[in-house]
Amino acid sequence: MSAVDAVRRTGMSKALLLGASVLPFIAIAAPAAAQTTPSTGTTAPSGDTSAPIAATAPDAAAPAAAPDAATPAPAAAAGEDIVVTGVRASLRSAQNIKRNADQVVDSIVAEDIGKLPDRNIAEALQRISGVQIQRNFGEGSSVAIRGLTQVRTELNGRDIFTASGSGNSLSLEDVPSELLAGIDVYKNPSSELIEDQLSGTINFRTRKPFDFTGFKISGSATNTYYDLIGKSQPAASLLISDRWDTGIGEIGILASASYQKTNFRQDTISTEPFYTLDQTRKADGTPNSPSDVATAALLGRTGQTTTLPHGTGIGEVYGDRRRLGVDVSVQWRPTSTLEFTGEYFRNDYKLRSYGYSYFAYTSGASITPLAGAPFTYASNGDFQSGTFTNVPIGDNTSIGTRHSVTSDYSLNGKWKPSANLTITGDFQYVDSKTNNLNSIVGLSGTATTLTQDISGTIPSFQIASAAGLTNPATYSNGFYLDNLNHSEGTDTAARLDGEYRFDGGILSSIKAGLRYANRKNTTSDTGYRYTGLTGAATNLTYVGLGDFFRGQANLFGDIQAFSLPTVLDYDATRAALNIGSTPAYLPSGTNTQSQKTYTGYVAAFFKASNLPVPVDGNVGVRVVRTQSAVTGFYQQVDLITAADGTQSTAAPSFTALGETNTYTSVLPSLNLRAHLTDKLQLRFAASKNISRPNFSQVNPSLTITEPGTAQIDQQHTASTGNAYLKPMTSTNFDVSAEWYFSRTGSLTVAGFYKDISNYIQTVINQRQVTFNDGVTATYDITTYNNAAKAKVKGAEVAYQQFFDFLPGDLKGLGVQANFTYVDSQAPSPASQGPVTQLPLEGLSKYNFNLIGIYERGIISARVAYNWRNKFLVTTAANGTGNLPIFQKASGQLDASITANVTPHLSLTLNATNLTNTIRSTYYGIETRPRDSIMSDRQISGVARITF
Incomplete structure (x- = not known):
């Protein structure tokens, strides 16, 4: 087995005891008086690109956040419009942002300090029409907007990213959601917003x-139980803010911090590539x-x-995440x-x-059926059940770690020398570092028989060996793989913007600006070091698999494996x-990327109010x-074969690679x-944008390692970037009708x-390599190319309403719903088997959210169901036999209920993945399953105090 194949096979691809904190939910029955706050409107952008897109009330969260939900506002005057705080206020604020924005935008606004509707940023974003998410170990980790994954991430209108091999955007699972006041998704940006996206910008x-009007303090404490791993973990957040009038003007200081610790477990059943x-x-008949x-x-x-699968397996992965976020601002x-x-x-x-x-x-070697065993097939000849003999078995114990730290320093100045002119200057420096470790101890042996049945919803299989799977004697050989990786990225950016507003006339204002940015990224990787292990396996641990897949899987029983407590260190x-x-x-394991951009823009804003239909x-x-530049190395690692046949790696030989590119x-x-x-408006938007290749896609580095004697007949894989990739260019058109009826x-x-x-697109190219000892091997090289054209089209429908016309307590009922249809056309890379035409990666044609809301008195509750149909995970990947991988349609149900016990204290109960969703993938067609994945259900209790 090659090192890459071994990595692929590692699998790294109780009620909550809330006690007295949730007892008030049981005791609360009578509705309390609704809190109200004066209505506040929103305005269009003012020209400060780091500022909110909507004006804020004096005590509103920037920008356009919900009114202060913790403190009742003065009673409204007779006849004055009022709005209930909490969910209603956040929905109203988000609706006002969309309604009054100069461009196509959707928003999520925190209901209160530290309270986005979902604790995970990506999972909050999936509630927006047109947004689809992918998950990593049960949590939302990345998003696609309107079917495209080329998304730009910003923090307060500036660059933000996680240093990594790609290094171009922020890993959404990294940031504690409690630090955010809101999230804006720009779907067709205007020219004053920074470029480098195809699908949209997330700010x-x-x-x-x-x-805030003065002193503000808010804190929360959370405990979350994860049912598959059977553990609970805490989280806490704190915000303190104040402002003072001094002899040198008004000064404000805000400090907020968030700490989260989470656990997870993910069980996976895999079927290996079909051949x-x-x-x-x-011609001669042979x-x-x-x-x-x-x-x-x-x-x-x-x-x-x-068509037969060449193996199967399971992965039982445990893990934990820790997020620590700090935000300090001075005005x-x-x-x-x-x-x-x-x-x-x-x-x-x-x-x-x-x-x-x-x-x-x-792997790619033949698999031998057991003579006389019954086999069944689908109508297309795909294997469904049967028994094989003398199949190699692998038993891995592994750990993978990632530690990312991103620091963002920014300074913004806004000067209004006259009533008509506003000048804004902005400077930013970002420093991000990431360290990765992978450590794998593998044991190997041979199975007497492998019996598989993939015809059901959950694949089942049985492995038998002569000595038994819990007998150390079964594992005659072993290996150790370890790999270290370090990435560091920096970004220095400066911009100057000006806006001049005109008095009267159709032309209302002109904005213009300049921006300079210098992004650098360096990644160093040791590559996987292979160490063969000889002699009888030692330091083993008995592993019980009785609760695997919640006991729903029909598997082979328990095993012996290398000690997990040892591998953790x-x-x-x-x-x-x-x-x-x-x-x-x-x-030769280091590659660098640099990118400098010089930008200028001008935009004219107009308003024709006197037309029969006012237009702006x-x-x-x-x-x-x-200006971009990349460097890397081609590295070849040959083997040295001793007289007795034992093999060891020689010193690598390498050749430097590099490329520069400049374009306007x-x-x-x-x-x-x-x-x-007054309530109905139409929009039309047209724009052109670019999305540059991410750093991993242009990294030219490639390492080829000669296969050993035991590996020569297996599939050999490697990956590299393409330094000659061009930026993607998109011409975009949007039309929308918006009816704001309340x-x-x-x-x-x-x-x-x-x-x-x-x-x-991702492609696989074959390359034959001849090594110094005369051995020739064929490698499947995963890389990227520029397809000629791609087209994406679709439609979105979004609806929200509180049913205030209903009698009594039913007035608290409300609903949010949205539906997205996206279709794509793109040339497909060569693909084996029955699938040769593919959609864009990550794109589901259909996606919907349905959220039921209840807010009345002191009770606020919501139940949210998100569903997306099948999508292409990748056109090809290592270990797949050059077949595309699709994920099946799936949905997830989440819920929460909050009791606002006092104006200053609220208690919340959250539940995630109530449907225990199993996410399944397959190779091209559904008769060829790949992975079935099960993750934790989560229950959280949250206490929040605000003064």
């Missing part, structure tokens, strides 16, 4: 001290694959299309025309995943295996000069809005179309 907004028996013959012809004859399938207003804001944002994230994988697997693992050193960072909007252009992009934009009535009620319908050039 995370933090709070500032001037968002169709090659029964073709040469078979091209004698072994396949013999297998077909043994199965009684001579002349019939027959100074020396005069009424001058304001400065300085902010420090730090995000510290740790992820640890560890556990066992166990599998029977031949990297130094102890190496000591147990008599390995003194760590893998070395070689020059903006037109502009953004011009960007990009002209990106026009147009946004129009027609006000048909302060928290709206119905919107939107259509969109994107015409994309140079779309980047």
Whole structure:
């Protein structure tokens, strides 16, 4: 088995005891008087790109956040509009942002300090129409907007990213949601917003001290129980803010911090790649694959299309996450025309995943059916059940860790020298570091028989060996793999923006600005170091698998594996295996990327109020000069074969690689809005944008390691980037109708179309390599290319309303619902088997959210169901036999209930993944399953205090 195959097979791909904190939920029955606050409106952007897109009330969370839900406002005057705080206020604020924005945007606003509707940022984003998420160990980790994954992430209108091999965007699972006041999703940005996205821009907004009228303190404590792993973990957040009038002007300071510790467990059942028996013959009548012809004859399938899997396995992965976030901001207003804001944002994230994988697997080598055993097939000849013999088995104990720290320093100054002119300057520096470790101890042996049945919802299989799977004597060989990786990225950006507002006339304002950014990224990787283990296996642990997949899987029983407590300590693992050193960072394992951009834009905003149908909007252009450079190495590792046949690795040979690229992009934009009535408006938007390749896609580094004698017949894989990739270019069109029939009620319908050039896709190319000892091997190299064209089109429908016309307590009922349809057309890379035409990766054609809300008196509750249909995970990947991988349609149900016990104290109970959703993938067609994945259900109790 190759190192890459071994990594693939590691699997790293009780009621909550709330006590007295939840007893008030039982006791609360009578509704309390609803809290109200004066209505506040929102305005269009003011030209400060780091500022909110909507104006804020004096005590509102920046920007356009819900009114202060913790403190009752003065009673409204007779006849004055009022709005209930909490969910209603956040929905109203988000609706106002969408309604009054100069461009196509959707928002999520925190109901209160530290209270987004979902604790995970990605899972909160999935409630927005057009947004689809992918999960990592049960948590939302990345998003696609309108079917495209090329998303730009910003913090307060500035760059934010996690240093990694890709290094271009923020890992959404890293940031504690309690630090955010809201999230804006720009789907067709205008020219004053930063470029580098195809699908949209996600802007995370933090709070500032001037968002509050004076002193503010808010804190929360959470305990969450994870039912599959059977553990609970705490979380806490605290915000303190105040502002003062001083002799040098008004000064405000805000500090907030959030700490989260989470656990998880993920159980996976995998079926390995499917290979169709090659029964073709040469011109002389001899078979091209004698072994396949013999297998077909043994199965009684001579002349019939027959496809067999080459193995199966399980992964039982445990893990934990730790998030620590800090946000400190200082604001100074020396005069009424001058304001400065300085902010420090730090995000510290740790992820640890560890556990066992166990599998029977031949990779690309033939698999042998057991003579006389019954076999069944689908109508297309795909294997459904049967028994194989003499199958290699693997037993891995592994750990993978990631530690990412991102620090963001920013300074913003806004000067208003006259009533018409506003000048804004902004500076930012980002420093991000990530360290990764992978450590795997593998044991191997041979199974007497492997019996598989993949015809049901959950695949089942049985592995038998002569000595038994819990007998150490079964595992005659072993290996150790370890790998270290370090990434560091920096970004220095500065911009100057100006806006001049005109008095009267159609032209209302002109905005113009300049921006410079210098992004650098360096990644160093040791590569996987392979150490063969000889002699009888030692330091083993008995592993019981009786509760695997909640006991729903029909499996082979318990196993012996290398000690997990030892593997959790990297130094102890190496000591147990008599390995003194760590893998070395070689020059050839380092690659660098740099990107400088020089940008200028101008935008004109207009308003024709005297037309029969009032129209407003903006037109502009953004011009960007990009200079990029990448460096890396081609590295080849040969084997040395001693006289006795033993093999060891030679010193690597390597060749330096590099490429530079410079190009200019002209990106026009147009946004129009027609006000048909006070409540009904139409929008049209057109723009052009680019999305540059991420750093991993242009990294030219490639390492080829010669296979050993035992591996020569297996599938050999490697991966590299393409330094010659061009940026993707998209021409975008949006039309929408928006009906705002109440302060928290709206119905919107939107259509969109994107015409994309140079779309980047994953491909696999074959390369033959001849090594110094004359051995020749064929490698499947995963890389990227620019497809000629891609098109994305679709429609969104979104609706929200509180049913205030209902009698009594039923007035508290409300609903949010949205539906998205997305279709794509793109050239597909060559794909084996039955699937040769593929959609874009990550795109579900259909997606919907349905959220039921109840808010009345002191009770606030919501139940949310999210569903998406099947989508393409990847066009091809290592270990798949060059087949595409799809994920089946799936949905998830989440719920929460809050009791606002007093104006200052609330208690919340959250539940996630109530449906115990199993996420399943398959190779191209559903008769070829790949993974079935089960994750934790979560129950959280939250106490929140605000003064």
